[in-house]
Amino acid sequence: MLTDHETGLIRVVPYSFHLIVDFAVGVVFLAAPFVLGFKGIDFAYYVVNALAVLTVVSLHKPEAAEPQTLVAATLLSIANLSSPAFSADEYNTSSGLTAAGAPLGMHGVDPVTFVNLGNRIDGAARHTAVHDGVAYYFSSKETMDKFTAKPAGYLPQNGGFCTFGVSVGKKFDGDPQFAAIVDGKLYLFLNEEIFREFQKDEAGTIAKDGGKPVLIRARGAVEAIRCKTDLLAGVSHVAAFPDLHPGKYGPVGSAILADRIYPQLIGNDIGCGMSLFALDLPARKLRLDKAAQKIRVLEEPWHGDPGACLAADGLPTDLHPVALGTIGGGNHFCELQELDSLSDDCLLAGTDIRKGDLMLLVHSGSRSLGMAVFGTVLESFSGLDLDSTVGRTYLAAHNDAVRWASLNRRLIAERAARALRSDLRLVADAPHNLIEEHDDGLLHRKGAAKADMPLVPLAGSRDALSYLLVPKANRPEALASLAHGSGRKYDRRSMAGRAGTTRSDRDGLIRTSFGGHVICEDRQLLIEEAPNAYKDPNQVLDDLRTSDLAQSVATLKPLLTFKKAVNRELAAARRDKHGGCDGADPSSALVTLSGNQIPEFTNTWIGTVQWICKSPFRAHHRRQNWYVGVFSIDNSDLPEIDLETSALRIETFRSGGPGGQHQNTTDSGVRVTHLPTGLVAVSTDERSQHRNRRVALDRLVARFILKREESLARDRSAQNQLHRLLERGNPVRVFKGEGFAEMKNQAGGRR
Numbered sequence: 170m171l172t173d174h175e176t177g178l179i180r181v182v183p184y185s186f187h188l189i190v191d192f193a194v195g196v197v198f199l200a201a202p203f204v205l206g207f208k209g210i211d212f213a214y215y216v217v218n219a220l221a222v223l224t225v226v227s228l229h230k231p232e233a234a235e236p237q238t239l240v241a242a243t244l245l246s247i248a249n250l251s252s253p254a255f256s257a258d259e260y261n262t263s264s265g266l267t268a269a270g271a272p273l274g275m276h277g278v279d280p281v282t283f284v285n286l287g288n289r290i291d292g293a294a295r296h297t298a299v300h301d302g303v304a305y306y307f308s309s310k311e312t313m314d315k316f317t318a319k320p321a322g323y324l325p326q327n328g329g330f331c332t333f334g335v336s337v338g339k340k341f342d343g344d345p346q347f348a349a350i351v352d353g354k355l356y357l358f359l360n361e362e363i364f365r366e367f368q369k370d371e372a373g374t375i376a377k378d379g380g381k382p383v384l385i386r387a388r389g390a391v392e393a394i395r396c397k398t399d400l401l402a403g404v405s406h407v408a409a410f411p412d413l414h415p416g417k418y419g420p421v422g423s424a425i426l427a428d429r430i431y432p433q434l435i436g437n438d439i440g441c442g443m444s445l446f447a448l449d450l451p452a453r454k455l456r457l458d459k460a461a462q463k464i465r466v467l468e469e470p471w472h473g474d475p476g477a478c479l480a481a482d483g484l485p486t487d488l489h490p491v492a493l494g495t496i497g498g499g500n501h502f503c504e505l506q507e508l509d510s511l512s513d514d515c516l517l518a519g520t521d522i523r524k525g526d527l528m529l530l531v532h533s534g535s536r537s538l539g540m541a542v543f544g545t546v547l548e549s550f551s552g553l554d555l556d557s558t559v560g561r562t563y564l565a566a567h568n569d570a571v572r573w574a575s576l577n578r579r580l581i582a583e584r585a586a587r588a589l590r591s592d593l594r595l596v597a598d599a600p601h602n603l604i605e606e607h608d609d610g611l612l613h614r615k616g617a618a619k620a621d622m623p624l625v626p627l628a629g630s631r632d633a634l635s636y637l638l639v640p641k642a643n644r645p646e647a648l649a650s651l652a653h654g655s656g657r658k659y660d661r662r663s664m665a666g667r668a669g670t671t672r673s674d675r676d677g678l679i680r681t682s683f684g685g686h687v688i689c690e691d692r693q694l695l696i697e698e699a700p701n702a703y704k705d706p707n708q709v710l711d712d713l714r715t716s717d718l719a720q721s722v723a724t725l726k727p728l729l730t731f732k733k734a735v736n737r738e739l740a741a742a743r744r745d746k747h748g749g750c751d752g753a754d755p756s757s758a759l760v761t762l763s764g765n766q767i768p769e770f771t772n773t774w775i776g777t778v779q780w781i782c783k784s785p786f787r788a789h790h791r792r793q794n795w796y797v798g799v800f801s802i803d804n805s806d807l808p809e810i811d812l813e814t815s816a817l818r819i820e821t822f823r824s825g826g827p828g829g830q831h832q833n834t835t836d837s838g839v840r841v842t843h844l845p846t847g848l849v850a851v852s853t854d855e856r857s858q859h860r861n862r863r864v865a866l867d868r869l870v871a872r873f874i875l876k877r878e879e880s881l882a883r884d885r886s887a888q889n890q891l892h893r894l895l896e897r898g899n900p901v902r903v904f905k906g907e908g909f910a911e912m913k914n915q916a917g918g919r920r
């Protein structure tokens with residue numbers, strides 16, 4: 170056995186040598202305090218360290234590695250408790266961990282010999298392959314290579330859980346001693362008794378597992394969704410899809426019908442969705458390296474005409490123009506893909522797409538517009554009544570954000586297409602975070618694609634195929650929705666230990682197994698969004714197919730994924746200014762106060778506050794005096810909108826909206842102007858003037874709230890400049906030390 174010292178002078182040494190060195194260190198540490206006459210804490214320090222080293226060395230038995238494995242296993246399982254590892258939910262890894270700490274599948278039995286020859290042979294740790302976070306042992310390199318080339322051909326069904334258990338909705342250990350191969354697929358069972366039960370009705374038991382894909386693949390999330398929807402009043406129907414996973418406010422991959430509006434179910438990225446476009450450029454003509462340079466334009470602000478674009482899409486001409494044409498952070502992306510296969514041309518007749526075409530898949534939402542809209546109802550955990558002013562106002566602003574997000578995806582695609590000198594046409598636009606008014610209630614889709622349309626994209630990951638789906642129309646229980654992606658397997662925080670841990674690992678993250686490129690110059694984001702953070706999209710597709718919810722008509726191969734580029738000149742300038750660091754730490758903070766004695770309180774703080782202490786963050790900095798400027802900002806004079814006053818001008822006009830013939834005979838369109846602010850809202854959405862008036866008023870209120878949010882944000886950034894006015898000296902309060910003890914003046918008052 171060898172040990173690998175990644176940072177040592179001699180990297181790989183025999184394990185026995187490693188043990189001898191450790192043993193010698195232990196003996197020296199034990200002898201040193203006696204020889205050198207140490208006492209007290211020094212004595213204890215050496216003895217405790219010596220005993221720890223010698224205990225670990227003594228645990229080793231050369232012929233069997235179990236003790237170390239056990240220690241590692243215990244530590245790892247404790248570590249795993251604190252970071253959700255969904256793979257434990259999807260795969261049966263009850264046989265423990267490998268020596269390297271990965272969960273072990275199939276009880277260490279070689280799945281390839283089992284499937285190919287029906288032989289149950291134990292694999293060896295030296296032939297280990299890891300798939301989806303689970304390790305499998307193989308009896309030879311040949312079987313391991315076979316598995317790596319095509320894992321799906323050898324993996325046990327139902328994640329290695331007992332097939333009979335799964336058929337009755339339970340997850341029991343699947344023991345390879347009790348196994349069956351049916352149609353080339355491997356099924357495992359808990360014990361002999363259960364295995365005999367299975368033999369009574371093989372086909373029936375296997376068929377039953379196909380009906381429960383969600384329960385098998387995401388049990389934790391299903392339990393979470395049940396809890397969540399049990400707590401919400403007025404929920405009448407829930408549909409969950411195979412990409413289901415826990416989200417910040419609620420389950421992602423779900424459609425929920427309720428009689429109230431639950432903004433929390435949608436969160437702040439209102440209108441997020443996937444839009445797929447076909448380019449007029451065949452993949453064979455693409456120069457990937459050149460395209461990678463050109464597509465960086467997406468990081469620059471967009472310089473188009475926002476007013477014209479917004480108006481053309483029936484949106485207010487000044488609705489959040491600043492962020493238009495840009496992707497945003499998180500897992501949003503613009504991906505250049507090749508149409509890899511097309512299953513049935515006639516199904517796609519309308520779209521005129523062919524194998525070998527270049528496509529763009531854009532995933533983006535409503536940026537800070539959605540955040541501002543959500544910010545107005547952040548605390549409405551018990552939902553909003555559709556007939557309340559706040560409910561209608563939220564929904565109107567939400568609807569605008571959904572349309573804004575769709576327009577934004579189109580603008581992003583147009584920018585990318587222009588950079589690649591190509592035209593483009595829309596193939597599918599499917600939002601997946603939105604609320605819709607339906608006859609039987611309010612349909613909340615969170616990470617569930619709107620599927621009452623001919624084609625729906627299903628995103629894989631930047632290193633997996635994506636798919637184009639045709640939804641099945643005859644499944645009302647799916648609430649006109651579908652899976653939107655593969656869904657997260659690991660949360661963002663836990664990705665730090667799962668990807669990009671070594672330099673070569675990190676370098677690998679910007680290449681894909683399809684020979685593609687990834688542009689993501691934010692290292693943390695690159696790791697958080699690594700392909701292994703996601704479930705297998707092929708499995709999601711399989712689940713959709715077996716549940717008869719959709720069929721795939723095209724596969725899309727990722728070539729170039731754009732997420733985030735750094736403007737190198739700007740970054741260098743910023744680094745120079747901040748003396749080598751990027752100046753990313755916050756230099757000011759905004760504190761909002763409420764209550765009735767605010768002036769009395771703030772008067773004792775406004776001015777300069779001094780802190781006397783060596784900085785715990787800058788150990789070598791000699792400075793001991795730090796100053797903070799405290800300024801008061803009063804935003805209580807922002808006007809409230811009052812719809813009952815004569816401050817409104819309401820005009821009607823002949824509408825070009827969906828009024829059909831009706832539109833020519835009456836003035837159904839309504840324009841409302843709020844005279845003090847000049848804000849205008851228009852509606853031609855409805856046939857009746859009365860309803861258009863209501864919609865326009867709702868829009869006006871929503872726009873007013875947005876304006877307030879935007880102006881507050883602007884004020885905040887102006888106020889952040891205040892720290893430049895800081896006076897160093899003459900402090901109103903002085904604090905000392907890491908405990909911030911306040912220093913008093915001679916009269917015993919504040920200094």
Ligand SMILES: Nc1nc2c(ncn2[C@@H]2O[C@H](COP(=O)(O)O)[C@@H](O)[C@H]2O)c(=O)[nH]1
Nearest residue numbers: 500502616628629630631635654655656730
């Ligand atoms: N083709 C790509 N798909 C990706 C990428 N990163 C993530 N994804 C998939 O998109 C969905 C988006 O999920 P959401 O809940 O945040 O809307 C996710 O489930 C993945 O399947 C990528 O770079 N390329």
Ligand SMILES: [Mn+2]
Nearest residue numbers: 441442532601
């Ligand atoms: Mn999304």
